[in-house]
Amino acid sequence: xxxxxxxxxxxxxxxxxxxxxxxxxxxxxxxxxxxxxxxxxxxxxxxxxxxxxxxxxxxxxxxxxxxxxxxxxxxxxxxxxxxxxxxxxxxxxxxxxxxxxxxxxxxxxxxxxxxxxxxxxxxxxxxxxxxxxxxxxxxxxxxxxxxxxxxxxxxxxxxxxxxxxxxxxxxxxxxxxxxxxxxxxxxxxxxxxxxxxxxxxxxxxxxxxxxxxxxxxxxxxxxxxxxxxxxxxxxxxxxxxxxxxxxxxxxxxxxxxxxxxxxxxxxxxxxxxxxxxxxxxxxxxxxxxxxxxxxxxxxxxxxxxxxxxxxxxxxxxxxxxxxxxxxxxxxxxxxxxxxxxxxxxxxxxxxxxxxxxxxxxxxxxxxxxxxxxxxxxxxxxx
Amino acid sequence: xxxxxxxxxxxxxxxxxxxxxxxxxxxxxxxxxxxxxxxxxxxxxxxxxxxxxxxxxxxxxxxxxxxxxxxxxxxxxxxxxxxxxxxxxxxxxxxxxxxxxxxxxxxxxxxxxxxxxxxxxxxxxxxxxxxxxxxxxxxxxxxxxxxxxxxxxxxxxxxxxxxxxxxxxxxxxxxxxxxxxxxxxxxxxxxxxxxxxxxxxxxxxxxxxxxxxxxxxxxxxxxxxxxxxxxxxxxxxxxxxxxxxxxxxxxxxxxxxxxxxxxxxxxxxxx
Numbered sequence: 001x002x003x004x005x006x007x008x009x010x011x012x013x014x015x016x017x018x019x020x021x022x023x024x025x026x027x028x029x030x031x032x033x034x035x036x037x038x039x040x041x042x043x044x045x046x047x048x049x050x051x052x053x054x055x056x057x058x059x060x061x062x063x064x065x066x067x068x069x070x071x072x073x074x075x076x077x078x079x080x081x082x083x084x085x086x087x088x089x090x091x092x093x094x095x096x097x098x099x100x101x102x103x104x105x106x107x108x109x110x111x112x113x114x115x116x117x118x119x120x121x122x123x124x125x126x127x128x129x130x131x132x133x134x135x136x137x138x139x140x141x142x143x144x145x146x147x148x149x150x151x152x153x154x155x156x157x158x159x160x161x162x163x164x165x166x167x168x169x170x171x172x173x174x175x176x177x178x179x180x181x182x183x184x185x186x187x188x189x190x191x192x193x194x195x196x197x198x199x200x201x202x203x204x205x206x207x208x209x210x211x212x213x214x215x216x217x218x219x220x221x222x223x224x225x226x227x228x229x230x231x232x233x234x235x236x237x238x239x240x241x242x243x244x245x246x247x248x249x250x251x252x253x254x255x256x257x258x259x260x261x262x263x264x265x266x267x268x269x270x271x272x273x274x275x276x277x278x279x280x281x282x283x284x285x286x287x288x289x290x291x292x293x294x295x296x297x298x299x300x301x302x303x304x305x306x307x308x309x310x311x312x313x314x315x316x317x318x319x320x321x322x323x324x325x326x327x328x329x330x331x332x333x334x335x336x337x338x339x340x341x342x343x344x345x346x347x348x349x350x351x352x353x354x355x356x357x358x359x360x361x362x363x364x365x366x367x368x369x370x371x372x373x374x375x376x377x378x379x380x381x382x
Numbered sequence: 383x384x385x386x387x388x389x390x391x392x393x394x395x396x397x398x399x400x401x402x403x404x405x406x407x408x409x410x411x412x413x414x415x416x417x418x419x420x421x422x423x424x425x426x427x428x429x430x431x432x433x434x435x436x437x438x439x440x441x442x443x444x445x446x447x448x449x450x451x452x453x454x455x456x457x458x459x460x461x462x463x464x465x466x467x468x469x470x471x472x473x474x475x476x477x478x479x480x481x482x483x484x485x486x487x488x489x490x491x492x493x494x495x496x497x498x499x500x501x502x503x504x505x506x507x508x509x510x511x512x513x514x515x516x517x518x519x520x521x522x523x524x525x526x527x528x529x530x531x532x533x534x535x536x537x538x539x540x541x542x543x544x545x546x547x548x549x550x551x552x553x554x555x556x557x558x559x560x561x562x563x564x565x566x567x568x569x570x571x572x573x574x575x576x577x578x579x580x581x582x583x584x585x586x587x588x589x590x591x592x593x594x595x596x597x598x599x600x601x602x603x604x605x606x607x608x609x610x611x612x613x614x615x616x617x618x619x620x621x622x623x624x625x626x627x628x629x630x631x632x633x634x635x636x637x638x639x640x641x642x643x644x645x646x647x648x649x650x651x652x653x
Contacts, residue, residue, distance in 0.1 A: 071549060093548045106546035110564045120550030154647045171550065 013223060014238075015048035022085065024049045024207055025070065025175065030079035032065055039065045041231035042079070052201050052208045054218035057228035058254075063211045066228075067177050070209065071100045084174065099173040103180040105164035107152040113139070113163050114148045120171045138166040141200065158189050165197075169204070178210040182217060194220045215255050219243070227251050243303075245378055252301040252380065257336075259307070259347050261300040268294055273379060275300055278343040285318050285374040292381060302377030307349035309337050309362065310369045318374035323347060325366045337362065339370055406623060413616035420611050430617040440618065443602040446513060447582060450598060454520035455578035461521070462528025462577070463570055469529070470536040488526045496523055497590030504591065511593030519591040520584060524577035531576060535569035575629070
């Protein structure tokens, strides 16, 4: 595939890998308790300028609390939060250079679209002329110029979402917080709006922090993702790393589909381990760089799309297992084969449907071979 | 739903309306009676209305009633709104149920007891009874109604609206004034109207807490009727009924217009 040169940045945007870069936001050992419940458990996290940072996790994992602490609606029980090097723990929300787009949009129902966008500017006592210019600019940014005089209830869901975005951008905040910004939109509109959000973020060169429970949304928009669970950060990395190199079962399982094969490391060679996983089955080769020793319990995580299904025994592959097709999930572009292995475990393999359904190669109860390269999966230690 | 017209439906409808409105209709008709005798029709006349407006005692009572109602409704609405805000916003604290129960309890308290207890209080602390004691008493009981009306709307109020205002640079007080109050305005206005009407209507509590020189209209009517119903009273009642009817009609007209406007807006949003 061709990538046009202007789309490809000359230097990869990765301030987190550059020790000279100063973070815009720094959580330093932040803990937040509500009564006896610990919502955030000793989190340290850096977010850099111009990042589109996603906090991802199931509901109740503490991601919203992280965001509300950035906005100033909650104070950390312990630890520090700094913005541009300044400790903001004691600065009230109305004095922070941070704006938020609310999940419910929180548009003021008694004001027009225009007045909603101008609200923060009036509050900051901008001159009249500048306010109307800025409102104009914001309206054209979100393509709502025609709707300036309407009230929020006269708009559709997608339009409301854009008003909310325009209002939170109007004051040119150093940091924009988005709380499940697309949750109320239907799937098609959500996908379209994700790209709009990315365009706007790139155009304005601002720092966005998004809270979401939708992993696809996080993967699409974010420069980095922090996967959270139970008040802790589990893994903070780029979408590719999170997907290809999850650091634990939780992340592997939470992001996308995964096959987990439990076993014991039988031998370790240079950058290669063998995992013994079931009696009477050959060991699985896994490419692995970090240290580990034989006898340890470990687990192979491999994505279904990296496993091939063939009728004939494949040659020149690193790993192969026999199985019987137990179930087929056909979703149009893809089919997922649920293959039952000799030990009863169900293994998922995904193939894209390049041919029409009538010519499908496999059907229920077929004997097949599963195969994958030793670099396709990752080894997860306990 | 069965929308067919049947004799049974028609009869029950007629009976119902007769039951509700016949007494009032009689009162209105006899207010235009020429004769002094309330039960004998002697021709049309508006002389009782003229006489009413020349009766200084009645006019005084009307003025007292109006002043008490305006003042007590306003203060009760302010206090009731504050109580509602606290009840809805304070979250869970120890004794919350008890506290909210205590706000609503006066709603079901017999008026006689409320009146009596207030009377005892005023006597105990030695306030001269009159205009101010009636006003305070009316604030006391209508505040509960105001709190109920406002808090029922407050429950559905999206607190993220206030947070959004704060996020955009408002202090908590400013966001209350600029966002919460305008949105709550309809509920606050209906609370005020309810408090105002309750104060206009009240006879029992006013009788307990008033003193010489401060007589409200209901008290005046009641004391007159004990000496015999005069057509003057009928005239006065007719005026009160007209005012109330006008108020109710205006309110329902405004509500209906707002409703149809909202429907039109929603059609617009869908397009």
